[in-house]
Structures are given as structure tokens and as C-alpha cells.
Amino acid sequence: MSRLEVRHVRKAFGGLEVLADISLRVDAGEFVSILGPSGAGKSTLFQLLTGAEHGEGEMFFDGAPLDDHGRHFAFMPQRDALMPWRRILDNTTLGLEVQGVHRKAARSRVAPLFAEFGLAGFERHFPAQLSGGMRQRAALLRTVVQERDMLLLDEPFGALDALTRAAMQRWLEQMWRHYRWTALLITHDVREAVFLSDRIYVLSARPARVVREIKVPLPRPRDPAGARQSGILEAEILDILLNLQPSKGHDHD
Amino acid sequence: MASSSFNPRHLAGLFAQAAPAVISIGLLLVAWELYVNHSGIKPTVLPAPSRVLEQAMLNRDALLDNAIPTIRATLIGFACSLSAAFALSMLVDFFQPLRRALFPVFIVSQTLPLVAIAPLVVLWFGFGLTPKIMLVALVTFFPMLVALVQGYEATEVEIGQMLRSMGAGRWRVFWLARLPSALPYFFAGLRISITYAVVGAIFAEYAGAAKGLGIYMLNAKNNFRPDLVLAAVGVSAALTLVLFGLTVLLQHLAMPWERAAGRQTAGKGPHA
Numbered sequence: 001m002s003r004l005e006v007r008h009v010r011k012a013f014g015g016l017e018v019l020a021d022i023s024l025r026v027d028a029g030e031f032v033s034i035l036g037p038s039g040a041g042k043s044t045l046f047q048l049l050t051g052a053e054h055g056e057g058e059m060f061f062d063g064a065p066l067d068d069h070g071r072h073f074a075f076m077p078q079r080d081a082l083m084p085w086r087r088i089l090d091n092t093t094l095g096l097e098v099q100g101v102h103r104k105a106a107r108s109r110v111a112p113l114f115a116e117f118g119l120a121g122f123e124r125h126f127p128a129q130l131s132g133g134m135r136q137r138a139a140l141l142r143t144v145v146q147e148r149d150m151l152l153l154d155e156p157f158g159a160l161d162a163l164t165r166a167a168m169q170r171w172l173e174q175m176w177r178h179y180r181w182t183a184l185l186i187t188h189d190v191r192e193a194v195f196l197s198d199r200i201y202v203l204s205a206r207p208a209r210v211v212r213e214i215k216v217p218l219p220r221p222r223d224p225a226g227a228r229q230s231g232i233l234e235a236e237i238l239d240i241l242l243n244l245q246p247s248k249g250h251d252h253d
Numbered sequence: 254m255a256s257s258s259f260n261p262r263h264l265a266g267l268f269a270q271a272a273p274a275v276i277s278i279g280l281l282l283v284a285w286e287l288y289v290n291h292s293g294i295k296p297t298v299l300p301a302p303s304r305v306l307e308q309a310m311l312n313r314d315a316l317l318d319n320a321i322p323t324i325r326a327t328l329i330g331f332a333c334s335l336s337a338a339f340a341l342s343m344l345v346d347f348f349q350p351l352r353r354a355l356f357p358v359f360i361v362s363q364t365l366p367l368v369a370i371a372p373l374v375v376l377w378f379g380f381g382l383t384p385k386i387m388l389v390a391l392v393t394f395f396p397m398l399v400a401l402v403q404g405y406e407a408t409e410v411e412i413g414q415m416l417r418s419m420g421a422g423r424w425r426v427f428w429l430a431r432l433p434s435a436l437p438y439f440f441a442g443l444r445i446s447i448t449y450a451v452v453g454a455i456f457a458e459y460a461g462a463a464k465g466l467g468i469y470m471l472n473a474k475n476n477f478r479p480d481l482v483l484a485a486v487g488v489s490a491a492l493t494l495v496l497f498g499l500t501v502l503l504q505h506l507a508m509p510w511e512r513a514a515g516r517q518t519a520g521k522g523p524h525a
Contacts, residue, residue, distance in 0.1 A: 050414075050418040051417075052414060073418060074418075074419075075415060075418035075419075076415075077414055077415050078411060079411050081412045081414075081415045083429075084514070085433045085508070094419070095419045098416065098419040098421045098425060125513070126509075126513040126514065128510060128514035
């Protein structure tokens with residue numbers, strides 16, 4: 001059953017058309033990626049979902065029109081957005097605190113998850129004392145403990161070095177298999193999209209429209225054994241992206 | 254955690270940092286002393302540092318007596334200015350149009366020559382504490398306001414977006430993100446303003462006061478006692494340095510994460 005459904009959403013900033021026509025859906029427990037060139041307006045879609053911006057078109061959550069945006073989504077921004085002045089434990093409880101959970105109760109809810117997120121022993125550290133990968137794991141922990149219906153991940157590993165990014169992708173895939181979050185991931189990394197997703201929406205350059213929806217039939221866990229199959233899929237998607245014309249007349253499907 | 258920053262190595266580092274300044278000031282004083290001794294210049298024109306120190310010790314009761322009103326004016330004036338700057342910075346942050354309306358007025362206030370304004374303020378408000386507080390506030394208010402407003406603006410965009418996605422309203426965003434983001438700017442402004450504050454107080458007293466370092470300097474000058482003028486200057490410099498040191502200490506205590514950033518825990522624990 002589809003949890004999130006977006007129908008013919010458009011958005012323009014002044015005269016600049018950013019989203020031309022976006023329709024997509026995310027089912028319960030499904031990991032879906034939005035893949036597109038940089039500057040295609042992928043983040044704008046998240047702003048519409050979280051209610052930071054308003055556009056045309058229809059958005060539904062569990063069949064009902066999306067109005068109370070904050071209730072459904074836990075949003076993880078591009079950079080980790082950890083507050084430098086808060087210790088890691090207090091950074092991860094931030095969402096709960098905003099929801100009105102008492103600080104002590106919030107801490108006791110988050111603390112048991114530190115080991116699983118590879119952060120045990122770093123509760124009292126400040127973000128500046130952590131490596132990039134650890135910071136991203138802390139940011140993800142802050143996102144998932146909000147216990148919203150769905151995760152919105154905006155290029156969460158974009159700022160990491162290649163090796164750390166690969167490690168984080170594997171770790172996230174493993175975590176996802178455990179928790180089965182309903183998740184929507186924005187990325188411009190083909191390999192990342194194939195590795196993590198059940199389905200991928202390929203977006204055109206600005207103004208963005210969905211040019212292709214791709215199912216990823218690869219078995220989970222996504223280990224290196226499936227590398228050959230994923231390689232074929234990656235090449236196919238890369239082809240689509242490279243053949244995209246930035247011109248307006250380009251038709252999809 | 255906080256106590257770990259006061260270890261001996263840290264102190265030794267502090268001395269090493271201060272050494273060049275101490276040496277250069279020391280050399281300057283020695284050169285001054287030698288010049289006065291060898292040129293035979295009269296002490297009523299240029300007294301030697303040793304004489305200034307000697308006279309300062311002899312007149313320490315009078316100096317202290319006059320330093321207290323200056324300290325009081327500085328601290329009260331600065332506290333008023335800080336409170337006003339904080340209140341207004343919040344107002345400006347919440348209602349952006351106010352910024353365009355008010356900032357030109359404040360900028361003009363910064364162009365007023367203190368020499369001209371100080372006697373007028375004394376004329377209007379008398380020889381008491383009020384005009385001193387007002388002048389201290391006048392010179393320190395705007396730098397503090399600008400520091401705070403800039404600090405709020407420096408909040409990471411992503412942090413704001415994330416907080417709003419969590420359901421935080423403007424107050425929560427201000428309290429949780431904008432205010433802490435402004436702290437480094439606030440302390441930078443504080444360090445600059447506190448030095449202005451002492452000068453402002455002395456200027457106000459110079460224009461007219463019953464007591465204070467400013468009026469003490471004026472009287473000493475009129476009595477042809479440059480040694481006492483310089484002794485009072487030394488006291489005001491020491492006062493400024495102490496206040497400056499206090500702001501540094503305050504920043505140190507208020508922003509423990511700044512220190513933490515310095516000691517990276519490289520190689521400790523599992524890195525991704």
C-alpha cells in the first residue's frame with residue numbers, strides 16, 4: 001500500500017521553473033531513491049514535503065491530503081546539521097525535545113541505540129571531535145528516533161570521502177534491513193541509488209520531471225556477490241542520465 | 254570536563270603566548286626611562302616610568318578612590334547597553350523591516366564625535382552617574398547589536414530547515430539554533446566593546462564629574478602633574494585589560510565545544 005503519493009507536483013521560484021511535473025509514490029517499508037543531476041531541484045521536492053515551500057499539485061499521505069507536514073516526515077539534511085554546541089547525545093535527542101519529550105526521557109530513549117549506530121562511548125563528545133562518518137551516523141540517529149512515518153534523506157553521504165561513503169552505504173543497507181524504514185533518498189550517485197533502493201526515480205535536469213522509474217530486483221542483503229547485476233543496472237541508469245537533454249521539449253516515457 | 258582546561262601545560266602555553274607582549278612593553282619602558290635620564294627633560298614635561306610608578310604608589314588612595322566611580326559607570330553602562338542590544342537584536346531578528354528602519358539611526362549615532370557629545374550629555378543630565386552610563390552605552394551599543402544580529406544570520410541554513418521539519422516554531426528555532434550560533438560573534442563584539450566602554454566612561458568624566466579617573470586626569474593636567482595623568486592612564490589600561498581578560502574567560506567557560514574542537518580524538522574509537 002502506498003504511504004506517500006505525489007501527483008503532478010510543480011514548483012517555480014519567481015520565473016524559474018524548478019519542478020516541471022513530478023509524480024511518484026513510496027510504499028510502506030520501501031526504500032525509494034530520487035536520482036538526478038545536480039541542481040535538478042531534488043531538494044526542492046523535500047521542501048515541499050516538509051512544508052518549507054508550497055507548490056502546485058497534490059500530495060497524499062496514507063491516502064489523505066498532506067497538510068500537517070511535520071507529523072509524517074523525519075528529515076535528514078545534506079550536511080549533518082549537528083549543532084556544534086550540543087554534545088552528541090543532546091544532538092540526537094533534538095527532535096524528541098522539539099516534540100516536547102522531557103530531556104531525561106528523550107535521553108533514555110536514545111541512549112540504548114548508540115551502540116548500534118557505532119557511537120557508543122561518544123555520547124559526551126562534541127560533534128567537532130567526531131569523524132565525518134560518525135557525524136552522519138549521529139545525524140541519522142537523530143532522524144530515526146523521531147519515530148515519524150517516513151525518512152527523507154537528502155544526499156546524506158554527499159560530503160563524505162569515497163571510502164567512508166561506501167562504508168556508510170553498506171551500514172545503512174544493513175540498518176534498513178533491520179528496521180525496514182519507509183524512506184525516500186535523494187542522491188546523484190547512481191551506485192548509491194542502486195545499492196540501497198527498491199525503486200529509483202530518475203529525474204531530468206531542471207526543470208525536473210520523472211524520466212524513468214526503475215525497479216531494482218537485486219536480492220538483499222546487497223553484498224558484493226550481486227555486483228555484476230548491479231553493474232549492468234548502473235550502466236543502464238548512467239546511460240539514461242547522460243542522454244538527458246536539458247532542452248525543454250524532451251518528453252518522458 | 255571544564256577543569257581539564259586548567260592543566261599546567263595549558264598555563265605554560267598561556268605564558269609562552271604572553272611573553273612577546275611582556276618583552277616588547279618592557280623594552281619600551283626601559284627605552285623611555287633611559288631617554289628621560291639622559292636627555293635631562295623636566296619631569297613636568299615627561300616623567301620617567303619609575304617616577305610615574307612612584308607617584309602612583311604615593312597617590313594610590315586617591316587613584317583607587319577615583320577608579321571606583323569609573324568602574325561603576327563602565328559596568329552599569331555596559332550592562333544597560335548589553336541588555337538593550339540583546340532586546341533590540343531579537344526584535345530586529347523577528348521583524349526584519351525594523352532593521353531597515355532602525356539601523357540608519359544607530360549608524361548615525363556612531364558618527365557623533367564623543368568630544369562634542371560628552372559635554373552636552375553632562376549639561377543635560379548633570380554630574381552624576383546618568384550621563385556616564387549614557388555615554389558608555391552610546392559607544393558600546395551599536396557594536397554589540399551588529400555582532401548579535403550578524404551572529405543570528407550566521408545560523409546554518411540546514412539547521413533551521415531541520416528544526417522546522419521537526420515542528421519547531423520561530424521561538425524554538427531562535428532559542429535552539431540562532432542564539433547559540435551567535436555566541437562567537439557575541440564574544441567578538443564583547444571584546445571590542447569592553448575596551449570602548451572604559452574610554453567612554455573616562456571621556457564622560459573628563460567632560461564633568463565629581464569623581465572618576467577622567468576628572469582626575471583633567472585635574473592632574475591642570476596642576477602640571479603629567480606623572481599623575483600617566484598614573485591614571487596606567488590604572489585605566491589595567492582596568493581595560495582586566496575586563497578584556499574577563500570576557501575571554503567568560504567565552505572560555507560559555508563555549509566548551511570550542512576547546513573540544515581543538516582536541517580532536519583522532520584514532521580513538523571506531524571511525525567509519
